[in-house]
Amino acid sequence: MAFLTMLISVIADLFRDRALNGWLKAVWLICLVFVPIISILVYLIARGDGMAARNPRQAIARQDAQSAYIRSVAGVSLSDEIGKARGLLDAGTITAEEYTLIKERALSG
Numbered sequence: 001m002a003f004l005t006m007l008i009s010v011i012a013d014l015f016r017d018r019a020l021n022g023w024l025k026a027v028w029l030i031c032l033v034f035v036p037i038i039s040i041l042v043y044l045i046a047r048g049d050g051m052a053a054r055n056p057r058q059a060i061a062r063q064d065a066q067s068a069y070i071r072s073v074a075g076v077s078l079s080d081e082i083g084k085a086r087g088l089l090d091a092g093t094i095t096a097e098e099y100t101l102i103k104e105r106a107l108s109g
Helices: 002-016 023-036 036-074 078-091 098-108
Strands: none
Touching: 002 023, 002 036, 023 036, 078 098
């Protein structure tokens, strides 16, 4: 089970990586098919740092897309969202840094 999980995660990262061109992706994929265990280990050693950097970026992008979709479906305006955040700041529920973060996300989305 762990082997399949690692194989799927390496293949997903391989196609998510924009630094590799198509030929290198094809070579990695062929190696993963014919010599999977060694290829997974070599990939994790050679490209593990990039894989670790891409995963959080992907999670943040997914979260931002989900938030934007929920906001569009809910019909909440920017001024309403910032006003609610200001109310939470005034009530002491959130800090000034959290308020600034909420405000920046609302204005960027």
